[in-house]
Amino acid sequence: MKQHQDNGHASNASASISTASTASTATTEPTGTPASKATKASFKKTFRLYKYIRPYWPMFSVGMLLLFITSLSNLAFPRLLGDLVDKGGAHTKSITDINHIGLLLVGLLLIQGILGYFRINIFVRVTERTLASLRQQVYNHLIRLPMSFFLNRRVGELGSRISSDISLLQETFTTTLAEFIRQVIIIVGGVALLIHTSPQLTVMMLGTLPVIVILAWLFGRVVRKYSRQAQSQVAEANTIVEETLQGILNVKAFANEFFEMRRYQHKTSEVAKTGIKTGTYRGAFAAFMILGVFGAIVAVIWRGAVLIAMGELQPGLLISFVLYSTFIGASVAGLAEVYATIQKTLGATEHLLEILDEPAELITDSALVSPEDHLSGEISFNHLAFSYPSREDLNVLQDISFDIEADQQVALVGPSGAGKSTIVSLLLRLYDPAGGSISFNGRDAADFPLSALRSQMAIVPQDVFLFGGTIRENIAYGKPAATTDEIIAAAKKANAWEFIQRFPEGLDTVVGERGIQLSGGQRQRIAIARAVLKDPRILILDEATSALDSESEKLVQDALEKLMEGRTSIVIAHRLSTVRQADKIIVLDKGRIVEQGTHQELLTVDGGLYKSLSEMQFTH
Numbered sequence: 298m299k300q301h302q303d304n305g306h307a308s309n310a311s312a313s314i315s316t317a318s319t320a321s322t323a324t325t326e327p328t329g330t331p332a333s334k335a336t337k338a339s340f341k342k343t344f345r346l347y348k349y350i351r352p353y354w355p356m357f358s359v360g361m362l363l364l365f366i367t368s369l370s371n372l373a374f375p376r377l378l379g380d381l382v383d384k385g386g387a388h389t390k391s392i393t394d395i396n397h398i399g400l401l402l403v404g405l406l407l408i409q410g411i412l413g414y415f416r417i418n419i420f421v422r423v424t425e426r427t428l429a430s431l432r433q434q435v436y437n438h439l440i441r442l443p444m445s446f447f448l449n450r451r452v453g454e455l456g457s458r459i460s461s462d463i464s465l466l467q468e469t470f471t472t473t474l475a476e477f478i479r480q481v482i483i484i485v486g487g488v489a490l491l492i493h494t495s496p497q498l499t500v501m502m503l504g505t506l507p508v509i510v511i512l513a514w515l516f517g518r519v520v521r522k523y524s525r526q527a528q529s530q531v532a533e534a535n536t537i538v539e540e541t542l543q544g545i546l547n548v549k550a551f552a553n554e555f556f557e558m559r560r561y562q563h564k565t566s567e568v569a570k571t572g573i574k575t576g577t578y579r580g581a582f583a584a585f586m587i588l589g590v591f592g593a594i595v596a597v598i599w600r601g602a603v604l605i606a607m608g609e610l611q612p613g614l615l616i617s618f619v620l621y622s623t624f625i626g627a628s629v630a631g632l633a634e635v636y637a638t639i640q641k642t643l644g645a646t647e648h649l650l651e652i653l654d655e656p657a658e659l660i661t662d663s664a665l666v667s668p669e670d671h672l673s674g675e676i677s678f679n680h681l682a683f684s685y686p687s688r689e690d691l692n693v694l695q696d697i698s699f700d701i702e703a704d705q706q707v708a709l710v711g712p713s714g715a716g717k718s719t720i721v722s723l724l725l726r727l728y729d730p731a732g733g734s735i736s737f738n739g740r741d742a743a744d745f746p747l748s749a750l751r752s753q754m755a756i757v758p759q760d761v762f763l764f765g766g767t768i769r770e771n772i773a774y775g776k777p778a779a780t781t782d783e784i785i786a787a788a789k790k791a792n793a794w795e796f797i798q799r800f801p802e803g804l805d806t807v808v809g810e811r812g813i814q815l816s817g818g819q820r821q822r823i824a825i826a827r828a829v830l831k832d833p834r835i836l837i838l839d840e841a842t843s844a845l846d847s848e849s850e851k852l853v854q855d856a857l858e859k860l861m862e863g864r865t866s867i868v869i870a871h872r873l874s875t876v877r878q879a880d881k882i883i884v885l886d887k888g889r890i891v892e893q894g895t896h897q898e899l900l901t902v903d904g905g906l907y908k909s910l911s912e913m914q915f916t917h
């Protein structure tokens with residue numbers, strides 16, 4: 298199974314490279330999620346997510362109601378503040394009236410505070426629960442997807458689906474949505490109140506403010522575009538520094554210092570150019586904002602003063618008017634930001650739904666295998682053909698036919714890339730064959746429930762993958778309900794108990810990430826213990842190529858021999874010395890079976906691949 302694990306490493310590496318190169322852009326783009334066009338179709342898709350909110354619908358509605366009340370009461374402030382000023386300037390200067398309004402304002406503030414507290418609490422509760430169930434759904438689905446899905450994806454990318462895309466939804470449901478609704482209420486209600494306050498001034502205000510806000514938004518987009526460009530250029534320049542310093546030996550050995558200096562000079566000049574361009578826009582933007590916003594306010598107040606002088610407007614109303622205009626202006630400006638977040642959320646939703654729409658494998662959560670699905674250990678390959686979905690034009694296996702009797706030991710040998718690991722993947726039904734079939738007990742593999750098949754097979758891979766927990770957890774992975782006694786018995790059978798016992802924490806020793814705190818031989822024996830505990834009908838061994846010292850190799854080999862007793866076993870053999878005892882050796886080359894027989898039989902084939910391979914190995 299080496300090939301698959303190599304793929305895994307490669308994708309991890311490429312994922313981390315891509316994270317490194319986008320790291321510096323992360324300041325303006327907190328998540329790597331590209332925005333999606335806010336089309337009707339994408340809104341419709343997002344609506345599908347509402348099924349996760351549905352159980353909390355009543356609570357969510359209460360939150361919405363509170364949001365409406367607080368947003369509407371927001372609109373009362375400018376009016377009350379204006380009244381306050383008017384009362385101060387009125388002929389019948391009544392302190393009681395002034396205090397009355399003051400108290401009303403304090404009451405309003407208190408109500409806003411209390412309702413705001415409950416609203417946020419409600420939204421957070423609903424969102425957290427909804428997202429937890431969405432996270433679970435996506436993960437549950439992801440882990441059940443077939444191998445072919447994972448071949449074309451990067452591990453890092455899938456991880457970000459569950460972390461950043463869902464965080465984006467969280468932000469949208471807790472704050473963005475509320476912001477959006479509040480802004481709409483303030484804009485609509487605010488404009489209505491403006492008209493009510495002074496129709497004349499409203500016409501003037503509506504003629505200027507929206508234009509300014511829209512222009513400011515457009516300006517902002519241009520500036521953002523340039524700063525993003527500058528950021529990615531800075532990242533490219535940094536890559537030059539990083540790579541050349543890491544590979545300094547190569548730079549010097551090839552006397553390429555001047556070549557690299559020119560490369561770096563070129564990149565940094567580009568950064569400077571983009572920076573200057575951004576600066577020019579920034580300057581113009583700032584000047585425009587000062588002129589535009591203050592200009593509009595000055596114009597409105599000037600006009601208002603004229604109206605006051607003509608006795609057509611109360612001073613307090615002018616204050617209310619200016620405050621309403623500021624509220625509206627801020628909401629319109631905020632709306633652009635909210636729109637951008639909503640677009641990104643639509644993108645994130647699409648990604649999540651894409652995963653949820655992928656057909657999953659039919660896996661059942663049952664350890665019980667019904668009697669008719671019990672495997673006898675008899676396997677036959679009938680004209681099996683296969684190519685990987687990611688590279689369909691390459692025939693990895695062609696016309697593979699051979700039989701394995703129950704409890705036999707069969708070895709797969711052949712040069713690297715011959716297709717040995719692929720045969721094992723097909724046996725585990727990680728992929729469906731392109732042609733031919735595999736049958737167990739004379740019945741087509743496709744007729745067995747997937748979980749029943751896999752639960753009766755175990756694999757001891759070449760590169761043992763251990764989870765970061767304890768030795769106990771890692772062994773029990775073969776049978777999660779195992780008792781301590783069973784785990785110890787399995788460890789003993791796998792020749793692992795002796796070294797486990799020597800650790801001060803015994804079975805509870807933490808193995809470190811991917812088991813790095815254990816030696817290669819120790820890791821393998823843990824994997825063997827895992828397989829012992831599973832007690833499979835069919836055992837698959839991918840022999841380790843990395844040389845273990847002869848002591849641990851003997852222990853591993855001995856453990857494997859014990860494990861193979863009384864079950865069908867298929868061994869991917871890299872060292873021919875270990876397969877001499879095999880009942881049958883299948884020799885593969887370029888996806889085809891070229892020879893098959895016992896060790897003795899194959900040695901008699903003059904010019905045969907097995908004979909030449911074994912001569913090569915034994916003369917070295």
Ligand SMILES: Nc1ncnc2c1ncn2[C@@H]1O[C@H](COP(=O)(O)OP(=O)(O)OP(=O)(O)O)[C@@H](O)[C@H]1O
Pocket residue numbers: 298299300301304448685687688693711712713714715716717718719720
């Ligand atoms: N995930 C994959 N996607 C596409 N092609 C693959 C994939 N895995 C393996 N292959 C290709 O399939 C062929 C057979 O690979 P396989 O891993 O089965 O060979 P192997 O005999 O087990 O080799 P080794 O002894 O080096 O492990 C190779 O040509 C390989 O490039």
